[in-house]
Amino acid sequence: xxxxPEFVPTIRLTHLTEExxxxxxxxxxxxxxxxxxxxQHTEGVRLLQEAGCSVGADGLVRVPREAVERxxxxxxxxxxxxxxxxxxxxxxxxxNVFFGTGSDLMWQHDLETGExxxxxxxxxARVARVCEALPHMDFVMSGAYPTELDPRGVYAVTFLTxxxxxxxxxxxxxxxxxxxxxIIGMATDLRGGVxxxxxxxxxxxxxxxxxxxxxxxxxIAKLLLCAxxxxxxxxxxxxxxxxxxxxxxxxxxxxxMAECLLGLVLHQRRAxxxxxxxxxxxxxxxxxxxxxxxxAVEGFMNYLTVVEMAKWLDLPNWGISGCTDSQAxxxxxxxxxxxxxxxxxxxxxxxxxxxGFMGFGLTGSLEEVVITDEFVALNxxxxxxxxxxxxxxxxxxxxTVGPKGHYLSHPHxxxxxxxxxxxxxxxxxxxxxxxxxxxxxxxxxREKARRKALAILAAEPADDLDPDLLTACEARVxxxxxTSEVGSA
Amino acid sequence: xxxNEALIEEIVGAVIEGEAEPVTAGVTRALEAGIDAETILNDxxxxxxxxxxxxxxxxxxxxxxxxxxxxxxQAGLALxxxxxxxxxxxxxxxxxxxTVLGDVHDIGKNFVGLMLSGAGFEVIDLxxxxxxxxxxxxxxxxxxxxxxxxxMLTTTMPVMAKTLQLLEARGMRSGVRALVGxxxxxxxxxxxxxxxxxxxxxxxxxAVAKELT
Numbered sequence: 198x199x200x201x202p203e204f205v206p207t208i209r210l211t212h213l214t215e216e217x218x219x220x221x222x223x224x225x226x227x228x229x230x231x232x233x234x235x236x237q238h239t240e241g242v243r244l245l246q247e248a249g250c251s252v253g254a255d256g257l258v259r260v261p262r263e264a265v266e267r268x269x270x271x272x273x274x275x276x277x278x279x280x281x282x283x284x285x286x287x288x289x290x291x292x293n294v295f296f297g298t299g300s301d302l303m304w305q306h307d308l309e310t311g312e313x314x315x316x317x318x319x320x321x322a323r324v325a326r327v328c329e330a331l332p333h334m335d336f337v338m339s340g341a342y343p344t345e346l347d348p349r350g351v352y353a354v355t356f357l358t359x360x361x362x363x364x365x366x367x368x369x370x371x372x373x374x375x376x377x378x379x380i381i382g383m384a385t386d387l388r389g390g391v392x393x394x395x396x397x398x399x400x401x402x403x404x405x406x407x408x409x410x411x412x413x414x415x416x417i418a419k420l421l422l423c424a425x426x427x428x429x430x431x432x433x434x435x436x437x438x439x440x441x442x443x444x445x446x447x448x449x450x451x452x453x454m455a456e457c458l459l460g461l462v463l464h465q466r467r468a469x470x471x472x473x474x475x476x477x478x479x480x481x482x483x484x485x486x487x488x489x490x491x492x493a494v495e496g497f498m499n500y501l502t503v504v505e506m507a508k509w510l511d512l513p514n515w516g517i518s519g520c521t522d523s524q525a526x527x528x529x530x531x532x533x534x535x536x537x538x539x540x541x542x543x544x545x546x547x548x549x550x551x552x553g554f555m556g557f558g559l560t561g562s563l564e565e566v567v568i569t570d571e572f573v574a575l576n577x578x579x580x581x582x583x584x585x586x587x588x589x590x591x592x593x594x595x596x597t598v599g600p601k602g603h604y605l606s607h608p609h610x611x612x613x614x615x616x617x618x619x620x621x622x623x624x625x626x627x628x629x630x631x632x633x634x635x636x637x638x639x640x641x642x643r644e645k646a647r648r649k650a651l652a653i654l655a656a657e658p659a660d661d662l663d664p665d666l667l668t669a670c671e672a673r674v675x676x677x678x679x680t681s682e683v684g685s686a
Numbered sequence: 687x688x689x690n691e692a693l694i695e696e697i698v699g700a701v702i703e704g705e706a707e708p709v710t711a712g713v714t715r716a717l718e719a720g721i722d723a724e725t726i727l728n729d730x731x732x733x734x735x736x737x738x739x740x741x742x743x744x745x746x747x748x749x750x751x752x753x754x755x756x757x758x759x760q761a762g763l764a765l766x767x768x769x770x771x772x773x774x775x776x777x778x779x780x781x782x783x784x785t786v787l788g789d790v791h792d793i794g795k796n797f798v799g800l801m802l803s804g805a806g807f808e809v810i811d812l813x814x815x816x817x818x819x820x821x822x823x824x825x826x827x828x829x830x831x832x833x834x835x836x837x838m839l840t841t842t843m844p845v846m847a848k849t850l851q852l853l854e855a856r857g858m859r860s861g862v863r864a865l866v867g868x869x870x871x872x873x874x875x876x877x878x879x880x881x882x883x884x885x886x887x888x889x890x891x892x893a894v895a896k897e898l899t
Binding site for chain 2: 603605606607610611614615620622630632633
């Protein structure tokens with residue numbers, strides 16, 4: 198399929214000096230070298246030792262500066278996800294900005310009824326279909342956890358559902374190396390071979406170690422499996438400010454970076470040059486309610502710092518956009534989803550997930566996905582830059598029109614609108630006067646977004662996966678479901 | 687589609703594109719093919735402007751595109767005029783437009799004038815800062831059947847009422863359909879001062895004026 202032109206903001210946000218960035222990095226190196234980390238995977242520990250790390254009497258792995266620097270130098274500064282059909286779709290790196298949904302939401306803000314209800318498998322198909330239709334949603338992450346299913350093999354079912362309903366690249370989670378293996382198997386079937394999948398990666402796997410400084414066996418197993426298969430992987434801790442990380446922004450980032458960079462060292466030791474994504478989630482513990490927040494302002498501060506560090510490290514980064522702590526389709530949702538999305542764009546954050554998240558990452562809203570798509574479109578215009586050449590300065594045009602004239606019929610106006618930068622037109626935001634707005638039904642943004650999502654879903658699903666491929670994938674899912682045990686590694 | 691229908695379609699397409707030269711070429715060929723001038727006007731030029739108006743309403747074109755279409759339409763109309771009966775060539779009527787005395791905001795009024803012109807009205811634009819007497823005298827001199835007054839300030843709106851009163855005093859009110867508009871002007875205000883029509887924007891102004899013909 199056709200993908201929109203790559204978006205790179207020309208208007209950018211930066212807030213750290215070179216010296217500050219170096220101090221943050223040096224502090225992370227000290228944590229890695231002096232404090233160390235718990236790595237609960239024998240082969241992982243062995244590989245880290247090969248990479249120059251030491252294991253202390255306390256069992257903790259300590260990572261020297263040289264190991265980190267070697268991993269940094271072998272890790273690619275960008276890699277490309279390809280769509281289902283094998284075409285390049287997202288070059289992750291630099292200041293390229295992409296958007297998509299998040300995973301594993303237990304609840305949905307129901308599009309038809311507005312009720313708060315448990316997520317179902319069908320919701321994953323709906324998220325995928327809505328993202329397929331929206332021009333500024335670049336990838337799909339499940340958007341729902343199918344609560345009605347037996348947990349065995351659930352992520353493989355999730356993957357196949359996304360693949361059937363969307364042609365854009367996917368971002369996935371897996372429970373362990375067994376279901377991740379089945380998912381890689383399905384992607385291999387799609388591509389027609391292991392090497393073909395390596396050349397044209399179809400999905401990125403998200404793996405989350407446990408803060409503080411703990412790397413469970415299944416995380417390491419998934420990380421190594423991705424390295425072996427050449428599947429891009431984001432190794433992203435989610436320290437909670439003041440609970441599982443220091444309460445200070447800088448301390449949060451220092452620890453989170455140390456956790457992520459240990460993953461980088463291990464990953465690059467296993468497969469130098471394999472695609473790796475850097476990131477630290479921005480979570481904050483609300484110190485009154487005890488509720489983890491996605492959009493507390495302190496989280497934004499963490500985020501700004503982490504993304505800037507990713508640019509400094511020259512690694513593709515994991516980002517977040519289009520989400521809110523609000524429990525309702527309200528102004529708070531608009532404010533928070535908008536601010537986070539705009540920050541991501543200003544930062545040039547690469548892979549921005551969680552679009553459509555409400556209520557602390559527990560509830561999904563397709564209206565919010567649709568609204569964010571529109572918000573991204575208008576800000577691509579804003580941040581695309583402001584041209585100032587002779588045509589734009591328009592002195593001749595001003596001279597021609599002169600005092601008391603008007604520009605409506607001047608060729609400059611028309612040419613500019615038609616062939617030049619044009620004027621961005623909203624599909625949802627209101628530009629009507631009151632009478633016209635009333636005449637058109639008097640709908641607010643929320644309702645317009647709801648109707649747009651419903652209209653997308655009213656179309657017949659494509660479901661155009663090759664029947665032989667589908668059969669092969671279903672067999673992999675069936676085998677996984679029959680053999681795996683809940684919670685096994 | 688017959689050859690004649692294809693020729694008319696070409697004219698419609700050229701007007702929508704807003705290119706005068708293809709419009710005049712199309713009109714010339716249509717006349718040479720023996721198509722009735724009124725058919726060219728109604729099914730070609732006027733239908734095209736109606737289509738452009740709809741496209742603007744749907745957000746598919748911009749205001750400058752409509753103005754270019756209007757200019758292209760006028761270029762075609764100039765070729766048709768010698769072939770049209772008086773009734774057909776002046777079917778829409780003559781309209782005097784202006785921004786009222788004390789008010790210098792005229793971009794909205796300009797746009798209304800251009801749109802009316804595109805819809806086939808003969809438009810006499812008096813500019814801005816226009817006194818009641820000037821409106822009324824011009825209507826009398828030019829035999830205009832329409833008056834379009836614009837005000838952007840609540841303080842200048844009363845000039846609209848004053849102009850209508852002057853028309854009444856001169857015994858001309860029944861011969862003139864008066865339209866009012868501008869950001870602070872409402873249908874209620876139009877009713878209150880006894881205007882014949884009000885429109886929220888330029889495209890609606892054309893529709894209201896046409897309803898009053």
